[in-house]
Amino acid sequence: MRIGYLLDESDHGHEHTRLELMRSWSCQAVFMDLNSHSRRQLSMALASLISNDTLVIHNLDTAGLGAYQLLCLLEQLDRRGASLEVVALGLSSATAEGQRTLMNILIQQLRSERPARAKPLGKQRGRRPKLxxxxxRLLAESLRRGMHSRDVAKDMGVSIATLYRYKRLIEDGGIAS
Known part of the structure; x- marks a missing residue:
């Protein structure tokens, strides 16, 4: 069974033509939410799906689904054994190519929805290194010349414990001197 879903947040004069459009795509039932806040009709559409059914939407943009919502929708459809068909893109989650395309769309949405203030991946966290x-390099040279550890620590403005920690890292090869 093909079940259509529409989100109509625009003026409500085009409801009839959109319903007819869904029927032209062989949808036996059509559910339509009038705003994206309730999504009650989408919940009802999902509840009515059984194995081998297809949820038909016109476009991902017009369905008003964010990345997380799309991921949840795909997960619910998968649990029910149903598939998603996006008519405007000509893809179906029932095919391998359609699944790859949906995953690429999902990745693009996640990247675009990522907040601008988010820290880039691989950013070093924690305290800033003392040296x-x-x-x-200066510390390693001073120690090689035979300067006393306390004098080197005092000259560099670090504690003796910090100096010993860096000294151990240098000796272990953790820091190239």
Whole structure:
């Protein structure tokens, strides 16, 4: 069975033509929400789906689904053994190609919805290191020349514990000097 879903947040004069459009796509039942806040009709459409049914939507944009909502929808359809058909894109989640395309769309949506203030991946977290690379090189040279550890720590403005921690990292090869 093919079940259509519409989200009509525009002026409500075109409801009839959109319903006829869904019927022209061989939808036996059509559910339509008038705003994206309730989604009651989408819930009813999902509840009516059984195995091998297809949920038909015109376009992902006009369905008003964000990345998380689309992912939840696909998961619910998968649990029920149903599929999603997006008519405007000509794809179906029942085919391997359609699944790949939907995953690519989902990835694009996630990237576009990512907040601008989010930290980039791979960013070092935690405290800022006490010594930068040039200071570590200077520390290693001072110790090689035979300076006393307390004098080196005092000259660099770090505690003796910090100096020993960097000294151990240098000796273990954790920091290239």
């Amino acid at each position: 930068n690379a040039s200071a570590v």
